[in-house]
Amino acid sequence: MRHVPFFRWVLTAGVTLFACSVGLYAIEPDGGLPASRQIDLAVVHEEADGSCRVRWSDPYAKKTREGPYHCDAGRSDSLKAPNYGDIRGYGWESGFMLTEGPDRGDLYDVAADTEDDLSTADALLLLGVLLIMTGLVGGNLRALPRVLGVEARLVRRAIRLAEAAGWASEDYARAVDAVRDGGRRGDLGAEPDPELVRALWVLREAGPQARAAAATARELADRLRPLLEKAAPAAGLGNRLQAGPAARADAAAAVAELRRLLADAEQHGQRERFVQTSVDLLRGQDGDRAALAAGADFEQDPEAYRRLLEDLAPLEPAARPKPPRHRRWRR
Structure with missing residues (x-):
């Protein structure tokens, strides 16, 4: 349904009548008095x-x-x-x-004439003021539901959750791809490939919970992204006022679903899990230190590394991660 600016036209008519009354007062001698x-x-x-x-x-x-x-x-x-x-x-x-x-x-009884007679300028002035007040009050009341629909804080929380979920999913996919790339270049034989050992060490350090967290993060990110697009009118007052009725209705439904997902995520501490998973998966960025730790751990339990490699080999290729983002993690 197309928005009709009814109260804007009422306000315009009121301002026009007010201007006409001012003009009549200006041209009438002595304010219209005899x-x-x-x-x-x-x-x-x-x-x-x-x-x-x-x-x-x-x-x-x-x-x-x-x-x-x-x-x-x-x-x-x-x-x-x-x-x-x-x-x-x-x-x-x-x-x-x-x-x-x-x-x-x-x-000439000024008081009696003022009470009994209403000049054209007076009538235009009163009608103009009435229309101006109607336009201002009615326009603000009509805009009130749109203003009340702004959920900027909730949308910002949902964006932060979607970012954390996307990073955890991408970082895990990147770690799995590193293992597969290392497996194509070498193996874990008598002289194991250092890059492959280090890639496997990153996943061992992250633990089996990283895989579950990444799967949850991927599913949640896929659900949040379309909802955030629909909830865009609720992200700010300007967007809310410019959106049409259909977009505002979609935004209200999206905000309701976002609120439910956020409540569930906060109850289970999902954002903190996603952030920690990304931190654990980024440990291999310090090449020398990670290589030493990976080599020492491999010598202690090489069979665990071989089992992890066999577990990852039959899987479908991991989703290719997006270009890495420059992030600074603080533990």
Whole structure:
């Protein structure tokens, strides 16, 4: 199923409406308010909620007028009657009078107009903000399952296990090939071939458990590699967000299988066994020292070497190892 960026388009529409509202505010004179100027008002009567009757001087009609107005109920008590020092006993308020149009001279109640009327710019602004919030929240909620599916630590553990298994399998195959190559060049007769003796000594030192560990490692590595490929979207947040629904579903199934294999491997200490097997099989890299140890061991028990060679001879050729990797083992 193809991903449809619905919330991205919602966010885009919200940003567009927000920009339009800003443009309208910029081109409307005085923010869309009618032309007016501030004047003083004499408060004749005032209620606790701010409803009042006021008087003001109308320069256009050249007379004093009186009418209802919405006063600021929270202004200082010193501006209200009878505290305000007006000889008539009136309070004081500030207001706006229209200066243009047929209604000039009338009072313009800013508070009432703001509550009752919603300009186009205001409507676009509110709708734009609503769409922006919807796009941001909805987009993040939609991405949340993809973010929660990241299992980077588990994938890294599986990669380390697969590497250890691959190294153990390759090192054992390389050791067996060394024995077979030595057997083609010489034998274990009166003057045994030193290279063959050393190759056999490496396998004797690793012990029979190395063969079992290598077989387990080969099987486990073959199982882990395809699972790691499918689990790639779960290896990092970037990969997870870029993957499609099908890839994320495959990754979730692969991660579940990796978790099971890791639990089983940790329970049996398989990674440590694989690492130790590789260490044991790499002992023959020190040629002089290994040759001396192999020669001495062969003189003590040559029949064991012949039995090991006969045991390896009928086997199918070992899988050709990959090019050796530069590794530094620490015991």
